[in-house]
Amino acid sequence: MNPDVLLSAIIFLPALGALLLAFMDSRAVSQIRAVALGFTVATFVLTLLLWGQFKYGEAGMQMLVVKEWIPTWNVFYRLGVDGISLPLVILTSLVTMLAAVASWSINKQHKGYFILFLLLETGMLGVFLSLDFFLFFVFWEVMLLPMYFLIGVWGGPRREYAAIKFFLYTLIGGVLMLIAMLMFYFNSGGTTDSFNLIELAKAAAGTSETLTSTLSPNLQITAFVLLFIGFAIKLPAFPFHTWLPDAHVEAPTPISMILAGVLLKLGGYGIIRVAFPLCPYGAYYAAYALVGIGVFSIIYGAFAALAQTDFKRLVAYSSVSHMGYVLIGLGVWKIGEATGKTVNPDMWLMGINGAMFQMIAHGVSSAGMFFMVGVIYDRVHHRDLNQFGGLMGRMPLYSGLAAGLFFAGLGLPGLCGFIGEIFVVLSAWNYSPTLAIVAASGVILTAGYILWAMQRVYMGSEYKGPHSEDITPINGRELTVASVLLAFAIILGVFPGILFDMMQSSTGALVDSMQLGYEKAAATLNELQAMR
């Protein structure tokens, strides 16, 4: 298919579905579900098509689409895909599709739910595919609103609180990003390429032909900090994470799946696509903070998870813990003080690849974990860890699948969680032995809270909570979702090369360009000092 059409179709097909749903009778629930599911499946097929057309080994952007949008402000409709965004796009459409299947459990206002759901998918895919900073920002915000309503209307008892908390946090992040965006725009002269992420990145590395003026090293630091906070909120990293447990706990199951499976990845993606290439010097400057925050998030999230009694909250904190690895992997950039060159750049490359893998892996495993929590919640309507037990006997198949997905989250080899974590940790010693050791100790805590939770829920002699009579074996629909996720977890865990092959050219190019960018900024600083 023509790339212009394909990329736009991937983004806007769900929106089209939402439009179609708007004209349907709101009482025709099964048709609404079928149409919504149909559109998500179609989108998934399109992303697979995209994968088919993707050329391995090319470092740059592929299937570029450039159309004028708001010429007065130099805003363009720029789309493209590379090895970094492609896996995330596929993950998004996959998780959304599965979440659509999981949405059968939604029991009110189906029409509105699915319309918002599909709009959300459009926003997410748009963020991953857009290459124009403004367009990126627009899609970023487009995502926000449906999510707000999905939590606020279809959520649990404290849904309004959670929704507003989520909304405010993300909005603050968006505002910080907006400031940074304008910094870049005006510092690069406000020309036609001033919103072009690719050219801005090239300009930072000093290889751009169209943009010559860039941020000074000090401004780069400011811009990076702004962008980083914006993305760290989404990630979520340690001091900005408190929206996550509330949002997850209150959101309905499929929305939790999307939140954990896709939305958190936007933070990591933003760092790797925007913050890093656009301000390499700032990135290096803040690298220690990045890794430090990542390590702290791992330990803190794991400890917090250990103390939870709400099943879903535990899984939510496990997300905080797991996403810490992403920050570590991205940040392990060490520059020799004497040489000014990167020490062991391959280690950093490995860290970035590991971080990317961790994002995908976490997308699969945490979506699975949330779904598994949702399955049992649909039956017994509570999530108190101390009131479960004995599910292994009552729902053996469900428990088996859940065990698989939880093991994936625990980082068991052969399942997806392992590869990302271990590669990140392996790359960390080169950067800082202390932080690496602390990060590695996370394996103990992770095992602790996951196994303890599994023991309380699945093992034991009998079920201890209310609604014991409602515990029925897993049904076909739930089985499909869970087994697809588990299958992906196994495939990714056994053949991680599938992902690494896809992204290694792009990540390699990123590492190279950032090193160039750092050297350029360092040269500027030296000149300044020489002048003084």
Added chain:
Amino acid sequence: MVGETLKFWLMIAWLLPLAGFVVEIFFGFYSKNPRHSKAAAWCAVGCIGIGFLCSANALRIWGNANDWCVLEVAEHSNAHADPAHSEETHDADKALADHDHSDADSAKGQTAYSGVIYTLGVFGSLEVTLDYYIDSLTLVMFTMVTLIATCIHLFAIGYMSDELTDEYVDHSAHTADGGHVHRPGRFYRFFAFMSLFCFAMLGLVLAGNIFQVFIFWELVGICSFLLIGFYTERKTASDAANKAFIMNRVGDFGFLIGLMVLWTFFGTFRFGDTVVDDQVVDQGLFSMVHRDNTGNLTREEFTGDVLITDTHGHVLTNEDGSNRQIPYYLMVVVGLGIFAGCVGKSAQFPLQTWLPDAMEGPTPVSALVHSATMVAAGVYLAGRFFPMFVQEVLLTIAYTGCITLFLAATIAMVATDIKKVLAYSTISQLGYMMLGIGVFGWAAGLFHLITHAFFKSLMFLCSGSVIYGCHHEQEMPKMGGLLWKMPITAFTMLVGVCAISGFWVPFGLEFSGYHSKDAIVASALAFNYANPAHFLLFLIPLLTAGITAFYMFRMWFYTFVGKPRDQHVHEHAHESPWVMTVPLVILAVFAWFCAYGGESGRLYLMLTGDEPAHVAAGVTAATAGGIVLPGHDAIHAVHGQAGTWALIAALSGALIAYVLYGTSVVNVEEMKRQLAGVHGFLANKWHFDELYDALFMKPAHKVAAFCAWFDGAVFDRILHSAAKATVIVSKWDRVFDENVVDGFVNLIASATQSVGTSLKVVQTGRLRQYVMFIVLGVVALFAVMFTTFPG
């Protein structure tokens, strides 16, 4: 070429159990009659049995390819070896039987093969792969694991047969109302997990790099978790499963640190060099560190850093021309890190507490996972990674092993649960192996690993048979006098007990444990002679050899002889069916004879065929730590002496056990009362569980609670107060808005209105007046104009 063939056969042996797992778990669940069919069990037995045949075949191919040079060379130096009696001793030798020994003088060719199975990820020059590394140790381990696993699978068909029901009553699991748990049987699931375990264990052995070892390390861990927690309804079982996994993770944390250092400084995980057409294509770790002729690592003169070399011993350089090197202390960290993993897996001090609890799993699991294979994997890894260990690490290993073997043996003396006795004995024996490796008796440690695997799995199966025959009664105080109720079990168990005690029998029919334990004690003695400061490393194992014999015979006497202590148990006891006794007999044969010939026997020679190069000569020059390590000759010299001491210790231990438990000369209960303090201390396992609970578990939960509290109380409070502040500000804003801003607007409005009202009167509505006003206005305007701008 040979490497490819070996890889082919071993891969089959490795992957068949995985296929078996998939079939069993799905077939078991979806088959028509999952609760009554033994098909899953036969499938599992088939898979692992074929795996055994493949391994044996691979061993044969390997031997043929290098003309059994391992054995030939050895025969020249050990004249008293006797190949004529070798047939029944070891499976490898069966293949040997058809072989012609004409090529005895040929030099030792290539015996280790390694290569890539597939790539996990490539990052610039870094490459993470799944490799295979096949040498004599791999092959012996493969054969041993598959053989024992086959026997145990067979045994388990009988042992687990009461799971073949729709309504299994678990007497150990209680519901809230005091009843027993009723559940469907889970026969197929057990065998599926067992198959998965076999896959993971074989993968661990086949692994060609340390990272891959870590992968399968974790996988065997999770299989162990699943199998320990097989009776998920029992709280004790799930607790034990968690404990096992988490304590292993503590060890793996160290393992991971070792991996990180290796990866950062060496950039590879491979063990050996990958050789294609006599060219080294990928250099492995073992050739990256070079040892000089004293057996020490080549180090940089001033900094003392260890130099990293290529296969020929030339120092590799970085891009900027400096030498590639790793600080010496990091070599210690690597060694200790990897060893930490071994400590966790092999239940060494201080992570030993999980293994006794792991006995909650079904007995075949204890036999396979927690005695013969998985727990021995730690020793295997220590042996495999031996070339990278420096003296400090070896000393740590030795002391860890020494502490462990004594600790566990003392606890075993007072344990009453038959499986717990065996579990502590396992820990103790693993300590022996570690000690052997630590005192440079590389071959001795691994030798004991193999022999121990046979006799300990045998004893576990025997205990399983007893438990099965006594209807799941595990407490020895309730047994007694079972000798003629279940004779096969009793006598095979006696073989195991003698083997572990290391009894000598004339005419070369010594029990296998005699050879292997002798080797370890000899190494320790040689080490003691070389480093007199570390005399405890010899004395304690020697003493413990006596304790071992004591508690083992205590167990045997307790169980099988004397008067029946529980009439009910005794009356219902019966011998197990053939499917359980046949494996016992097979294993008993191996437990007795597998080490036939001792250090000139086939097994030992096979095992040491690919011994690390520097082991034979020892480390002759002391380094800063002052440790000198004995070579082969030094060990050989003290062999007879050590063997005698060990035998005396074992015999006296057995004698004391007979006096105490075999006869009624001494009242044991009375003794127990008199030594209540010691007994209680030992029975409470030296209070390690309480200690760890207070040291780690409680603080961890405290910290966790703090983190959770912190989130709610600090972050959310900040957030909420920010929100409240916003609300207050907005309230004030409202007041301001309503009073000031609105007031101003209202003022303007009312002023306008009053002006309008006052001007209203002018608005008469009368046309003519308007005209007048206009005219007046014009006139006035002009008048003003003329007066203001005259002229």
Added chain:
Amino acid sequence: MQPDLSSYLFIGAVLFVCGVICMATKRNAIGVLMGVELVLNGANVNFVAFSKYTALGLDGQVFSLFVIVLAAAEAAVALAIVLNFYNNHLTVDVDRGNKLKG
């Protein structure tokens, strides 16, 4: 006395003032209308005078022409309004139409 610009302007002024007074004093709506006509004529006289005596040229005449046309139109509409007013109030007294009184 030859007429000059000023004399025309004087005449225009007289007409204008008469028209204004007419508008101001007459209560009859039609009288008011007549006043308007006078005012317009006064203006016209000025236009024509400027046309003749100044550099304005023909433009003054064109303007006066438009004034005449507009005056006619205005008269027509005003009369129609007056008739409407008469229909509604049965009088033409403009003082009766004081609905706009504030």
Added chain:
Amino acid sequence: MSWFFTIFALAACLGAVAVVISQSVVRMAFWLVVSLGSVAGLFFLADADFIGAAQLLIYVGGTLVLLVFGIMLTASGPYMKIPASPAETVVAGLIGLMFLFMVFSTINDVDWNGSKDRIMAASGQTEKPAGFDDGSEGNTLRPLGFALLGVRPDVKDGAGYLLPFEIASVHLLVVLIGAAYLARAKRRQDVA
């Protein structure tokens, strides 16, 4: 010539004054005719023959007739004379006189010839526009016609009045319709 001017001027002024003074509407109409007709005469004297003709035709012949029709339609008995209050009359007269005085003084103060020269100098004209009071032309009809059609032969680069002319025509049409609508006979409604 000056005689004629004096006569017409007096007639116009007196007629206007008479309009103001008359109490009867009909008389007022009569005096208006006199006044406007005189103004037409003044136009002729000022060489504005077409305007004079138009004054006669449209004002005297059209508008005044219209007014008379209006008077006839509305002049029912009591409304022929609606006397104003004497005070009003006095005030109006005073104000009117002030106004008159003001205008007169203004006219006298202005230096008309000087201003004419200044205007001509500013607009770059040296002569009076050609084709206006040129005897051979005889009248202003032709240049007016051209001017209304957008052509100005008398002024260099001058713009015509085609657009205002057209607007006026449309305006007249609208007025026609509007007047007809407003004045149409309606059914009587209650005067409440």
